Amino acid sequence: MIELRSVTYAYQQGTPIFQDYNWNAGRGEAWAVLGPSGCGKTTLLYLLAGLRLPTSGQVLIDGKPLTRPRPHTGLILQDYGLLPWATVRENAVLGLRVRGFYGPDGKHAPQDFQRNLDVEPWLRRLGLEAVADQYPGQISGGQRQRTAIARTLALKPDLLLMDEPFSSLDAPTRESLQSLTLELQAEQNLTMVIVTHAIEEAAVMGRKILLLATPPNQNAHVIENPAAAQASFRETTAYLALCRELRLLMERQDR
Amino acid sequence: MRRRDLLFAVIALILLWQLVAMLVNRPILPPPGLVARTFVTELRGDLLVHFQASLWRVIASTALSVALAAPAGLILGQSKRLNSLFSPLIYLVYPVPKVVFVPIVLLFLGLGDAPKIVIIFLILFFQILVLVRDQAAALRPELIQSVRSLGAGRRALFRFVYLPASLPGILTALRQSVGTAVAVLYVAELYATQKGLGYYIYLNGSTLLNYPAMYAGIVAMSLLGLGLYFSVDWLEKRLCPWLFTS
Numbered sequence: 001m002i003e004l005r006s007v008t009y010a011y012q013q014g015t016p017i018f019q020d021y022n023w024n025a026g027r028g029e030a031w032a033v034l035g036p037s038g039c040g041k042t043t044l045l046y047l048l049a050g051l052r053l054p055t056s057g058q059v060l061i062d063g064k065p066l067t068r069p070r071p072h073t074g075l076i077l078q079d080y081g082l083l084p085w086a087t088v089r090e091n092a093v094l095g096l097r098v099r100g101f102y103g104p105d106g107k108h109a110p111q112d113f114q115r116n117l118d119v120e121p122w123l124r125r126l127g128l129e130a131v132a133d134q135y136p137g138q139i140s141g142g143q144r145q146r147t148a149i150a151r152t153l154a155l156k157p158d159l160l161l162m163d164e165p166f167s168s169l170d171a172p173t174r175e176s177l178q179s180l181t182l183e184l185q186a187e188q189n190l191t192m193v194i195v196t197h198a199i200e201e202a203a204v205m206g207r208k209i210l211l212l213a214t215p216p217n218q219n220a221h222v223i224e225n226p227a228a229a230q231a232s233f234r235e236t237t238a239y240l241a242l243c244r245e246l247r248l249l250m251e252r253q254d255r
Numbered sequence: 256m257r258r259r260d261l262l263f264a265v266i267a268l269i270l271l272w273q274l275v276a277m278l279v280n281r282p283i284l285p286p287p288g289l290v291a292r293t294f295v296t297e298l299r300g301d302l303l304v305h306f307q308a309s310l311w312r313v314i315a316s317t318a319l320s321v322a323l324a325a326p327a328g329l330i331l332g333q334s335k336r337l338n339s340l341f342s343p344l345i346y347l348v349y350p351v352p353k354v355v356f357v358p359i360v361l362l363f364l365g366l367g368d369a370p371k372i373v374i375i376f377l378i379l380f381f382q383i384l385v386l387v388r389d390q391a392a393a394l395r396p397e398l399i400q401s402v403r404s405l406g407a408g409r410r411a412l413f414r415f416v417y418l419p420a421s422l423p424g425i426l427t428a429l430r431q432s433v434g435t436a437v438a439v440l441y442v443a444e445l446y447a448t449q450k451g452l453g454y455y456i457y458l459n460g461s462t463l464l465n466y467p468a469m470y471a472g473i474v475a476m477s478l479l480g481l482g483l484y485f486s487v488d489w490l491e492k493r494l495c496p497w498l499f500t501s
Binding site: 046071077078081082086109137155 | 395397398400402404405410419422
């Protein structure tokens with residue numbers, strides 16, 4: 001599904017964030033990208049979203065090199081990116097309206113796109129019916145993030161990219177949204193890449209964890225985490241052991 | 256602010272006027288009752304024509320300045336390069352009181368509506384330009400990236416992000432400058448025209464010495480300014496409802 005082929009990415013000055021970097025992710029997999037701030041997590045996500053292009057090398061999604069944002073990729077950012085002047089319902093429908101605006105041109109919208117502005121099932125699924133007519137400024141952080149999820153899933157993506165999506169939420173809200181996201185990921189058979197700086201979040205969300213270090217990142221460091229699939233993984237010793245391992249790895253890299 | 260409170264304020268102002276008129280007791284300050292009667296009779300005569308002339312000038316110049324300044328502000332707000340090219344110019348011109356250009360514009364454009372419309376346009380244009388530019392520039396990059404990731408290109412970004420984002424700026428600019436615009440219209444209408452409330456007020460006050468009619472003209476001009484102000488308020492509630500939620 002995702003293939004990074006000798007990707008180098010550097011901002012104008014300084015060390016490249018990625019250097020000759022290779023990484024593969026399969027369809028339907030749930031990945032967490034973990035690393036300290038400044039390691040290039042968000043850059044990786046923007047590369048996968050087609051919002052940035054590699055300095056050299058290729059990012060392939062479904063075997064096709066990425067040159068611009070792809071209609072079947074959904075992106076959810078840390079501060080939600082909701083339009084402050086639009087209600088929850090209007091925000092949820094925004095992606096569909098953008099598609100309707102261009103029509104099925106294969107560039108901004110998939111070629112098989114059928115005009116459709118119905119997001120009610122998504123509002124229901126995400127428990128947003130009661131606040132559907134309110135503005136982002138009037139609702140809680142968790143509701144805002146669910147609105148962003150509804151907006152993205154309404155476009156029926158096959159790849160979901162999330163950048164620190166739950167970091168500004170309180171713990172109970174965060175945990176319930178993490179579970180909901182995993183549920184939706186399985187239900188929609190999404191390939192998911194979630195970027196986080198929180199070890200606990202990576203352990204819960206990632207069936208596979210990609211560890212990034214202080215740049216330049218040269219080799220993909222992948223930690224398998226199959227146990228995350230079991231129910232109430234958070235309470236298992238496997239979870240605690242994984243968190244400990246990740247913490248050690250991050251500390252070692254820091255030195 | 257409630258309607259009832261506004262009504263009380265209006266009554267208080269009229270009472271104050273009545274009181275001062277009684278104390279002064281000279282023809283240069285007629286009481287409100289007399290002015291009201293004159294206002295009604297004059298409306299059937301010339302006053303309406305003058306009012307319409309002034310109203311047209313304000314509306315035409317407002318429409319013109321929104322039509323030109325809003326897109327220009329959006330473009331400057333989006334493009335750092337263009338903005339750094341133009342901002343010194345705007346920085347210099349923005350604070351200059353545009354009313355000093357009245358004689359120049361009159362010299363160049365002569366009689367008729369055009370010079371008046373241009374003067375008000377100059378005032379509104381820079382106000383709208385600066386506010387819309389700053390609002391467009393203040394849009395967070397994350398928001399733009401999010402909407403781009405939904406498939407939006409330049410045109411859709413304009414339609415779904417920049418255009419609605421600029422509305423509050425346009426309306427704030429109008430609210431701030433509508434008073435100045437009417438004031439400058441008054442000054443501009445003193446010259447080279449025989450239509451408009453400015454001319455009407457001046458004619459009745461200095462030439463005809465018809466003070467109640469002069470006051471009726473002043474009331475009409477105040478109503479013009481108030482009406483515009485209320486219209487902006489109304490538009491803001493209609494077009495920007497998210498600003499009024501808590």
